[in-house]
Amino acid sequence: MTVLLVARGLRKRFGDLAAVDGLDLQVEEGECVALIGPNGAGKTTALNLLSGHLLPDEGHITFRGEDITRLPPHARVHRGLARSFQVMTVFPELSARENLLVPILAREGATRDALRPVRVYREAEEEADSLLEDLGLREAAEVPAGSLPHGDQRRLELGIAVASRPRLCLLDEPSSGLNPLERAGLLQLVRRLAGQRGVTFVVVEHDMDVVFGLANRVVVMNRGRVLAEGAPEDIRNNPEVRETYLGEEEEGSC
Amino acid sequence: MNDLARRWATAGLLLALVLLPTVASRYVTYLVIHILLLALNAVGFNLLFGQTGLLSFGQAGFYAVGAYTCARILLAWPSLLPGVLGGTVAAALAALLLGFLSVRHTRIYFAMLTLAFGMMIFSLAWKWRAVTGGDDGLVGIPRAPLQLFGLVVALPTVERYYYVVLVAAVLAVALMHRVVHSPLGLALRAVRDSEVRAEHVGLNVRRLRLVAFTVAGAYAGLAGSLLPPLENTVTPPIAHWTASAEPVLATLLGGIRHFAGPLVGAFVLVVAKDVIVRFTVHWSLVLGAVVVALVLGFRGGLAGALEALTLRGARVRPVSAAAGEEGR
Numbered sequence: 085m086t087v088l089l090v091a092r093g094l095r096k097r098f099g100d101l102a103a104v105d106g107l108d109l110q111v112e113e114g115e116c117v118a119l120i121g122p123n124g125a126g127k128t129t130a131l132n133l134l135s136g137h138l139l140p141d142e143g144h145i146t147f148r149g150e151d152i153t154r155l156p157p158h159a160r161v162h163r164g165l166a167r168s169f170q171v172m173t174v175f176p177e178l179s180a181r182e183n184l185l186v187p188i189l190a191r192e193g194a195t196r197d198a199l200r201p202v203r204v205y206r207e208a209e210e211e212a213d214s215l216l217e218d219l220g221l222r223e224a225a226e227v228p229a230g231s232l233p234h235g236d237q238r239r240l241e242l243g244i245a246v247a248s249r250p251r252l253c254l255l256d257e258p259s260s261g262l263n264p265l266e267r268a269g270l271l272q273l274v275r276r277l278a279g280q281r282g283v284t285f286v287v288v289e290h291d292m293d294v295v296f297g298l299a300n301r302v303v304v305m306n307r308g309r310v311l312a313e314g315a316p317e318d319i320r321n322n323p324e325v326r327e328t329y330l331g332e333e334e335e336g337s338c
Numbered sequence: 339m340n341d342l343a344r345r346w347a348t349a350g351l352l353l354a355l356v357l358l359p360t361v362a363s364r365y366v367t368y369l370v371i372h373i374l375l376l377a378l379n380a381v382g383f384n385l386l387f388g389q390t391g392l393l394s395f396g397q398a399g400f401y402a403v404g405a406y407t408c409a410r411i412l413l414a415w416p417s418l419l420p421g422v423l424g425g426t427v428a429a430a431l432a433a434l435l436l437g438f439l440s441v442r443h444t445r446i447y448f449a450m451l452t453l454a455f456g457m458m459i460f461s462l463a464w465k466w467r468a469v470t471g472g473d474d475g476l477v478g479i480p481r482a483p484l485q486l487f488g489l490v491v492a493l494p495t496v497e498r499y500y501y502v503v504l505v506a507a508v509l510a511v512a513l514m515h516r517v518v519h520s521p522l523g524l525a526l527r528a529v530r531d532s533e534v535r536a537e538h539v540g541l542n543v544r545r546l547r548l549v550a551f552t553v554a555g556a557y558a559g560l561a562g563s564l565l566p567p568l569e570n571t572v573t574p575p576i577a578h579w580t581a582s583a584e585p586v587l588a589t590l591l592g593g594i595r596h597f598a599g600p601l602v603g604a605f606v607l608v609v610a611k612d613v614i615v616r617f618t619v620h621w622s623l624v625l626g627a628v629v630v631a632l633v634l635g636f637r638g639g640l641a642g643a644l645e646a647l648t649l650r651g652a653r654v655r656p657v658s659a660a661a662g663e664e665g666r
Contacts, residue, residue, distance in 0.1 A: 135538060161540035169538075175531035178524075186528045187539035195525040195541060198517045198549075202524055248540055 086113045088252050088284055089165075094133055094143035095308075096126075103129040105308030107143070111252060116278060117286045118299035118316075122328065126308040127288045128170060131254050134286075135167040136160045148251070161190070164251035168241050170260055170288075176230025180221050180240055183229050184212040187247040212247070218280075219243045219273070235266045239273060246277050255287045259294055271297055296320070304328075343648060355504055359497040367500050371568060373608045374507040375561040376588055380600030381514050382557020383585040388594035389518060390550040391530030393449045395582050396436070396456030400555040402463055402577030404429040404562030409476045409572045410469070416482035418493070418502065422563045429559020430552050432459070437551035441544050444533065453579055460577040475573030479566040493567070503564050510560060511601070517553070518597060526550055558585070591632055593639020602641045606632070 087110060094107040104126040111117055119127050132138040134145060136157040145153045147165055155163075166187075175183050188208045189195050203209065216222050219239045224232055229240055238258065245253050258274065259267045271294055278285055289295045295302060295316070302319040304311045312325050319325055359367045379397060386392045408425030412418075440451045463470045470476065481499060484491040493499045517523055529536045529546050537543050566572050575581065584607065585600070592603025610628055614621045636643045 137534070137538070156542075157537045158540050158542045161538060166540075167538055169535070173532050173535040175528050175535060177531050178527060182524060182527075186524060186536070186541070189521045190525065190540035194521045195546075196522065198520045198522040200521075201516070201519045202521055205521065244535070244539060 087111070088113050088148060089134070090146045091130075091134065092144050092146075094130070094140045094145070096129055096133055096138060096140050102308050104133060104140070107133075107305075107309055109134075109303065109310065111284060111286060113251070113284055114282070115284055115301055116274075116299050118295040118302045119286060119288045119305060120290075120292075120295055120302060121305035121311070125305040127305055128256055129308075130305065131167060131256050131286075131288055135165065135254055137167075158190075161187075161248050161250070164249075165254075166245045166248045166250035166252075167254035168245040168256060168258060170256040174229040174232075174237050174240050174244065177228055179226050180229050180232065180236075181209075181212050181216060181225040183240055184215050184243055184247045185209065187244055188212055191248045215243055215247055218277070220269075234261055235263075238262060238266075238270060242270070242273065242277070246281060246283055249281065250283060252284045252286065255285060257288055257290060259289070259291055267291065267294060274298060347648075352508070359500055364496055368496050368568075369608060369612060371496070371500055371503050371564075373605050374503050375564055376584055376608055377601045377604035378507055378510055378561040378564075379558050380585040380588040380592070380604050381511055382554040382561075384589045384594060384600045385514065385517065385526070385557075386550050386554040387586075387589060388599070389523060389530065390526045390547060392441075392444065392547060392550065393586070394452040394551070394554065395449050395579060395586070396452035396454075396459075397554065397558045397585050398577050398579065398581035399436075399456035399459035400429040400433050400558035401562035401565075401581065402459055402572075402574075403432045404559030405565045405572045405576055406463065406470055406476070407559075408563030409479045409566040412479050412482050412566065413476065416480045418482045418484045418567060419486065421482060421567070422506070422560070425563025426556055426560040429562065430556035433555020433559075434548070434552045437548045437555070441547035441551060453582070456577070456579055456582050460574060460579070463574040463577045470572075470574070473574060475571055476566070477571045479570050479572065481567040481570065496568070499568060503568075506560065506564060510557065514557070515597060522546075522549070587629055591629060591640060593636075593641040593643075596639060596641035596645065599639045599641040602644065603639070606640060 089111040091107060091109040094104050095102065096104040107126070107130055119130065121127050129138065133140045136155055139154060144151060147160070147163060150163065152160055152163065175186065178186070185202065185208060188211055189205060192208065194205055194208065213225070216225055221236060221240060224236055229237060232240065238261070242255065242258055245255065255274070259270050262270060274285060275298060277283060287298060299316055301313065302316050303313040304319060304325050306328055311328065312319060312322050358370060379401060383394065383397050386394050404425035407428040408421040411421040411424045436455045440448055440455070443451055464473060481493050483493060484502060493502065525541055525546055528541060529543050533543055562576070565576070588603035588607045589600045590603070591606055592601065593599035611621065611625055614624045618624060632640065
């Protein structure tokens with residue numbers, strides 16, 4: 085197993101609050117890691133630090149052997165580190181196909197081309213179409229993404245993240261706002277994309293079914309640092325985790 | 339069908355523009371030159387506004403950089419091409435420099451910065467007497483001959499000069515058409531739609547904005563550098579921020595989501611102004627009212643309304659909810 089990503093001693097403060105407070109994390113190629121924890125545990129902030137959306141106050145991030153702690157997001161994407169967002173961020177006025185074409189063209193360095201029409205990039209268009217097919221959005225290819233139904237937008241969001249062919253893809257609550265059926269479908273989609281494209285995923289999730297159905301390793305965060313990590317079964321039976329998180333979740337889920 | 343109709347309309351328009359000086363009066367030809375100049379400026383501006391989502395209130399500054407640079411060159415070396423190219427390049431460089439300082443900001447902050455930079459250029463034009471002639475401006479600028487591949491074309495009449503402007507405008511607009519439909523154009527629209535998302539799919543947002551700003555500056559500069567050979571003078575008011583409003587108004591009038599929007603808007607704005615001036619000294623009041631009525635009446639701009647009319651609602655592009663909150 086090769087190590088993809090290592091984070092050491094990450095710290096991020098917002099005023100008096102240390103949202104991430106000494107986080108250590110390691111991700112290996114081919115894993116699917118679920119990042120769970122109660123509200124305010126610092127999961128999304130951790131993702132923001134790893135993806136470059138925020139810069140840490142302390143600590144280091146290494147990706148495939150290279151220090152990326154201070155790199156801007158677009159430079160991380162080009163090195164194979166992409167993400168999706170919890171709050172919907174598709175490109176609303178671009179069509180679904182264009183939403184996928186942008187990361188594909190950016191990956192190929194084609195967005196520097198100012199003179200030839202997009203359609204001369206046949207391979208990019210075919211790739212976008214085949215990804216649309218995988219996402220179940222073929223019919224919606226020409227529809228502006230902002231007017232797609234919520235469930236379609238969530239899948240498109242996921243598609244945008246994997247379209248740049250990342251080695252490591254960070255997903256921030258990919259199933260939020262979906263009904264149980266759509267949730268299961270999305271779960272399957274992530275699993276399929278992981279297999280097909282050889283993508284390693286780190287998934288922030290609230291839904292325990294998603295977590296235990298998807299991840300082969302679970303990292304539990306609390307108060308900005310790692311509380312426990314291990315195989316899903318071990319985490320499920322870990323008394324400390326049950327107390328701080330799972331128990332609370334069971335009460336809250338009714 | 340759709341495409342074919344558009345092609346015929348373009349061909350018809352080009353033919354009309356080519357024939358214009360043979361049938362129209364000198365004044366109308368002169369007026370159409372001004373339409374073309376504003377159209378150039380507005381087309382560049384809309385790459386920034388409609389395409390990239392950045393509202394600049396400083397385009398008159400780059401227009402003036404083009405005009406003054408071209409004027410200085412022509413006064414020293416009466417040859418049209420070096421003047422126009424020099425003015426365009428100077429404006430692009432000014433936009434590159436000021437853009438570098440502006441594009442990290444967006445929305446109202448970006449608009450205010452560009453306004454401030456535009457006014458700095460205005461005060462330069464006003465105070466830097468040795469170069470700009472101060473409030474007298476530069477006078478006696480020759481309508482220098484066009485020298486190309488050993489060919490010398492004298493431009494004694496407005497009609498002849500009209501063709502120079504027409505060729506420059508057609509080439510520049512055709513070039514912009516390519517840019518808008520290229521992968522770069524798509525990337526700019528992605529930046530407009532969601533800056534954060536664009537950054538996280540591998541786009542260098544700041545650099546893309548800088549590219550758009552520089553190109554828009556070059557177009558304003560090209561328009562500006564075509565002015566002194568026509569008027570033979572350049573004065574500071576062309577750099578004033580009220581002049582920056584012209585490409586903004588033309589683009590809003592014509593429609594920011596249509597390639598032809600700024601062109602249609604430039605036509606309507608120049609003609610409306612010319613007509614209204616004949617009837618009242620309070621022309622700006624009336625013009626303002628007309629602009630407000632048109633913008634409110636045609637939310638997608640006149641180009642959108644025209645398209646809907648010609649296609650008889652056959653296939654109208656859906657206007658998304660976000661269309662109302664531009665300039666993010």
